[in-house]
Amino acid sequence: MKFIKSNFALIIFLSVIISMQACKAKKIVQKPAPVAETPKPVVPPTPVTKPAPVASVPASPPAKKPVYDFSNIQFEFNSAILKTDSYPLLDRAAAEMKINPSVKFFLKGYASIEGTEKHNMILSEDRANSVKTYLINAGVSPNNIASKGYGTSNPIGDNSTEAGKELNRRVEIGKQN
Numbered sequence: 550m551k552f553i554k555s556n557f558a559l560i561i562f563l564s565v566i567i568s569m570q571a572c573k574a575k576k577i578v579q580k581p582a583p584v585a586e587t588p589k590p591v592v593p594p595t596p597v598t599k600p601a602p603v604a605s606v607p608a609s610p611p612a613k614k615p616v617y618d619f620s621n622i623q624f625e626f627n628s629a630i631l632k633t634d635s636y637p638l639l640d641r642a643a644a645e646m647k648i649n650p651s652v653k654f655f656l657k658g659y660a661s662i663e664g665t666e667k668h669n670m671i672l673s674e675d676r677a678n679s680v681k682t683y684l685i686n687a688g689v690s691p692n693n694i695a696s697k698g699y700g701t702s703n704p705i706g707d708n709s710t711e712a713g714k715e716l717n718r719r720v721e722i723g724k725q726n
């Protein structure tokens with residue numbers, strides 16, 4: 550009893566550490582079942598004969614070249630948060646970008662005319678970085694993506710209408726030269 554009283558703090562500390570170890574989540578990994586090798590049947594040698602001519606097989610079509618121009622990535626007014634409509638496009642872009650890991654990409658962020666030039670420049674940079682973060686989380690190498698904000702320059706829609714302003718709140722993805 551005297552031992553327990555004198556070492557009470559140490560006993561509590563050890564109990565806490567042991568219980569914390571027991572609470573940690575552990576991955577359960579199943580080992581694959583061993584594959585039994587089947588013996589190959591012994592085939593007697595066949596006499597060498599001249600093969601029959603083979604009919605020509607039509608060549609398969611050339612592999613589809615990846616498309617790297619994505620330009621319909623939209624944002625809400627005064628926000629760098631992606632619209633949910635842009636997710637499928639970004640998923641497709643990430644898949645195309647991962648086809649050839651040596652290709653470098655450039656993200657161009659833009660803003661509509663509302664607000665000050667300084668605010669729009671920061672907002673366009675934040676939009677480009679938002680897309681960059683999404684693509685990195687989708688598995689694209691961060692070394693292959695550069696981004697820059699361009700503010701209100703290069704509008705694709707009429708800034709005097711709401712529909713045009715909405716078109717100008719965007720990020721474009723392209724292949725670096």
